[in-house]
Amino acid sequence: MADLTYASATELARLIASKQVSPVEVVRAHLDRITSLDGSLKSFITVAADAAMAAAREAEAAVAGGRPLGPLHGVPLGLKDLYDTAGIPTTGGSKILAQRVPTADATVVRRLREAGMIVLGKLNMVEFAYGPEGRNPHYGHARNPWDVATHRMAGGSSSGSGVAVAAGLVPVALGSDTGGSIRIPCSLCGLTGIKPTYGRVSRAGVLPLSWSMDHVGPMTRNAADTALVLGAMAGYDAADPTTSVLPVPDYMAALTGDLRGVRVGLLRSFFLDGAATDVRAAVETAARALEKAGAVVDEVALPGVRHVAAGALAVVATEAMTYHAAWLRTRRGDYDPDVSTRLMAGAFVTGVHYVRGQQARALMRREVDDALARRDVLLAPATPITAPGIDERQTTLGDGPSDIRSALIRLTRPFNFSGHPACSLPCGFSSDGLPIGMQLVGRPFDEATVLRVADAYQRVTDWHARRPVLA
Amino acid sequence: MSQPIDLAALRASARLAGFDWSDAELEAIRPIVEASLRVLSGLEQLPLADVEPTTQYRML
Numbered sequence: 001m002a003d004l005t006y007a008s009a010t011e012l013a014r015l016i017a018s019k020q021v022s023p024v025e026v027v028r029a030h031l032d033r034i035t036s037l038d039g040s041l042k043s044f045i046t047v048a049a050d051a052a053m054a055a056a057r058e059a060e061a062a063v064a065g066g067r068p069l070g071p072l073h074g075v076p077l078g079l080k081d082l083y084d085t086a087g088i089p090t091t092g093g094s095k096i097l098a099q100r101v102p103t104a105d106a107t108v109v110r111r112l113r114e115a116g117m118i119v120l121g122k123l124n125m126v127e128f129a130y131g132p133e134g135r136n137p138h139y140g141h142a143r144n145p146w147d148v149a150t151h152r153m154a155g156g157s158s159s160g161s162g163v164a165v166a167a168g169l170v171p172v173a174l175g176s177d178t179g180g181s182i183r184i185p186c187s188l189c190g191l192t193g194i195k196p197t198y199g200r201v202s203r204a205g206v207l208p209l210s211w212s213m214d215h216v217g218p219m220t221r222n223a224a225d226t227a228l229v230l231g232a233m234a235g236y237d238a239a240d241p242t243t244s245v246l247p248v249p250d251y252m253a254a255l256t257g258d259l260r261g262v263r264v265g266l267l268r269s270f271f272l273d274g275a276a277t278d279v280r281a282a283v284e285t286a287a288r289a290l291e292k293a294g295a296v297v298d299e300v301a302l303p304g305v306r307h308v309a310a311g312a313l314a315v316v317a318t319e320a321m322t323y324h325a326a327w328l329r330t331r332r333g334d335y336d337p338d339v340s341t342r343l344m345a346g347a348f349v350t351g352v353h354y355v356r357g358q359q360a361r362a363l364m365r366r367e368v369d370d371a372l373a374r375r376d377v378l379l380a381p382a383t384p385i386t387a388p389g390i391d392e393r394q395t396t397l398g399d400g401p402s403d404i405r406s407a408l409i410r411l412t413r414p415f416n417f418s419g420h421p422a423c424s425l426p427c428g429f430s431s432d433g434l435p436i437g438m439q440l441v442g443r444p445f446d447e448a449t450v451l452r453v454a455d456a457y458q459r460v461t462d463w464h465a466r467r468p469v470l471a
Numbered sequence: 472m473s474q475p476i477d478l479a480a481l482r483a484s485a486r487l488a489g490f491d492w493s494d495a496e497l498e499a500i501r502p503i504v505e506a507s508l509r510v511l512s513g514l515e516q517l518p519l520a521d522v523e524p525t526t527q528y529r530m531l
Contacts, residue, residue: 212525307513307514307516307517309510309513310510310511310512310513310514311514313507313510313511314511314514317507325489328490329489329490329491332492332496337499341499341500341503342503344490344492344496344500345500345503345504345507347484347485347488347490348481348484348485348488348504348507348508349507349511353511353514355524356511356514356515356517356519357514358524358525358526359517359519359522359523359524359525360514360517360519361524361525362522362523362524362525363517363519363522365525
């Protein structure tokens with residue numbers, strides 16, 4: 001096997017199960033790459049090397065002993081540092097929780113370990129997941145691997161997850177997504193990842209930003225890996241009362257490569273029209289590629305999307321303030337000032353604002369449902385821009401100037417607000433060599449169709465297979 | 472529609488909410504509070520009179 005560190009999770013699981021490579025070799029190769037590259041990439045907060053090697057040796061013994069293996073046996077995993085991990089610090093990217101060591105794993109961490117995955121460590125993130133740029137003054141700003149000359153944003157808040165997967169430090173990472181925090185780093189780092197339907201995956205043991213907007217999901221390098229990992233994570237969990245009792249389908253079985261008759265609604269107004277020229281062109285080309293592969297593409301609009309910013313602000317600011325209120329009374333100085341000022345502003349959002357936001361949310365959900373009544377998926381850019389420089393603050397979108405933060409979450413946040421599943425995947429590169437991401441949005445709990453379309457697209461394109469050039 | 476907020480109003484609101492933040496801290500967050508309230512005022516333009524707020528997130 002030439003390069004274990006850029007093998008897919010699906011391929012690694014197959015090679016391990018067939019005894020062509022050992023989990024020890026796989027884990028060691030990834031740990032070596034972390035040692036070699038992460039000093040400058042800053043994607044990890046904690047590397048759990050000893051525990052990972054011990055788990056790898058156990059996994060190797062299981063293979064040798066002919067024991068039953070999980071679908072992801074021996075495959076390395078990185079976790080955004082807001083997933084509780086027994087015995088490993090879980091900081092939320094903060095100074096406040098720097099010494100916090102959970103005694104139990106989050107539900108999805110436990111499920112992925114049971115599926116055979118080996119946790120290599122905890123990944124950098126925006127403090128308490130409150131921001132889309134990927135900056136973190138406590139642990140360093142994770143560096144987008146697609147530009148070695150300029151320090152560019154990885155996207156956030158799951159910044160370390162995006163960098164680690166793109167740089168071949170892990171084949172799979174978990175992120176969380178409250179306004180786009182899985183899909184934004186996927187878009188900026190050239191990855192495939194899914195924000196599942198609200199209620200599809202347990203949030204138990206995951207530090208919250210906004211309980212009703214938070215979603216957790218995998219970030220990988222292709223749709224098949226995303227499907228494999230999602231299948232191992234999803235499903236009802238008594239520890240998270242918002243999880244659905246609906247059975248989890250076989251997402252891998254859904255990857256037929258067949259797009260004939262699939263109805264795709266291209267979101268032009270606000271979504272495509274708001275994107276930078278090269279992003280717009282790449283997504284339009286992707287729509288044509290889907291059409292050529294047998295899909296039926298038309299255009300559709302979500303007029304209410306312009307009110308999402310206000311509605312989501314009311315909900316997120318209030319819920320985040322509620323979680324942080326005690327620390328904002330006693331430990332303000334320990335926050336990144338950029339995070340604490342926005343959290344503090346939540347104290348001035350009223351109860352009426354919050355309920356109005358929830359009313360707006362009902363409208364938005366209905367609107368997305370209506371758009372999907374006669375379509376299988378919606379297609380839009382994931383972010384309207386490619387990765388900005390780490391200190392950039394302003395940009396120009398297709399419909400005018402915008403601050404970077406608003407621009408990054410503009411196209412992803414509507415589907416946190418509505419709760420629909422949305423997958424980000426690469427669909428091109430800008431003239432300066434930076435990845436461009438698109439998103440596919442599906443009906444509630446129909447991740448299978450979203451992943452089927454993403455996988456079929458990746459069978460006829462190779463954007464997802466390109467790799468950054470690293471030292 | 473949203474009016475500029477002076478420091479006294481900000482201080483009083485913060486204290487009602489249980490926060491004893493200093494005047495310097497309140498001045499630092501005043502621009503973002505004003506900007507947030509401007510954005511939130513947009514919610515009043517929506518036809519929400521007959522819309523039940525979302526209270527149940529488990530979609531199925």
